[in-house]
Amino acid sequence: MRWTDDRSGNVEDRRGLGGGAVVGGGLGTLIIAAIVFFLGGDPSAILSSGSGSGSPRTEQRQLSEKELKIREFVQMVTAENEETWTKIFADNGMQYQPAKVILFENTTQSGCGTAQAAMGPFYCPADQSVYMDMSFFKELQTQFGAQVSEFTIAYVMAHEIGHHVQTLIGTTQKVDELRRSGQYSEEEMNRVSVATELQADFYAGVWAKQTDAREKILEPGDIDAAISAAEAVGDDNIQKRSQGYVNQESFTHGSSAQRKEWFMKGYNTGDIRQGDTFNQLLK
Secondary structure: OOOOOOOOOOEEEOOOOOOOEOOOOOHHHHHHHHHHHOOOOOOHHHHHHOOOOOOEOOOOOOOOHHHHHHHHHHHHHHHHHHHHHHHHHHHOOOOOOOOEEEEOOOEEEEOOEEEEHHHOOEEEOOOOEEEEOOOHHHHHHHOOOOOOOHHHHHHHHHHHHHHHHHHHHOHHHHHHHHHHHOOOOHHHHHHHHHHHHHHHHHHHHHHHHHHHHHHOOOOOOHHHHHHHHHHHOOHHHHHHHHHOOOOHHHOOOOOHHHHHHHHHHHHHHOOHHHOOHHHHHOO
């Protein structure tokens, strides 16, 4: 991925600050969390109910050169999301309000409760912030078989900011109303969740298309890396790896094929108006 000169001031780096508690978890927690909340949505249920254990972390440390470079990369990707979505919103008669991106390690506090590294990256609608523990990307490669590159990180961030777009235009609130109404079965709400996640994948594709048209950020292999990540976090792939079989009725994020399909539809069209996953998937 080609770097640009843009940097956002909406990135907060909490790594190395100490504080909080190291919450018990590990790979088992990661897999369970991945199945339920992987790459998006409101994680408040599992975050607030987690019963962590461990001693308080009070130490502080200097960030390494590699960690500082990661911060700069995240600042760049955040800036490119802000510029692209500001234009898309303006083109459609709306005003974009940027999300905040928070880097952390182990645990931190979010508007949705205690954020844990085992959750992977997520978007919290309550404080309109994206939370990212960068150690997740090692797990994405070693445990889920994804091809990880700089653009993999950019794709994940674009997906999470896609959830922010959903909050700004009211989609998140409508989904929450459906869930709270109690009128729909778990299977029906799972289908709504799949539509929500695939739309965020679509928005990530739209972002990639429009940002590349403006800044020429893409290099050979970047789109393949995004597709690899999208396929790796398909519900079918995660279920096969974690439980050995696939239960389609329990899908909450979409299959590997669906995630690839909707990311590529966003990338190929570059048109936010083509991303109505709800009408297409809930018929």
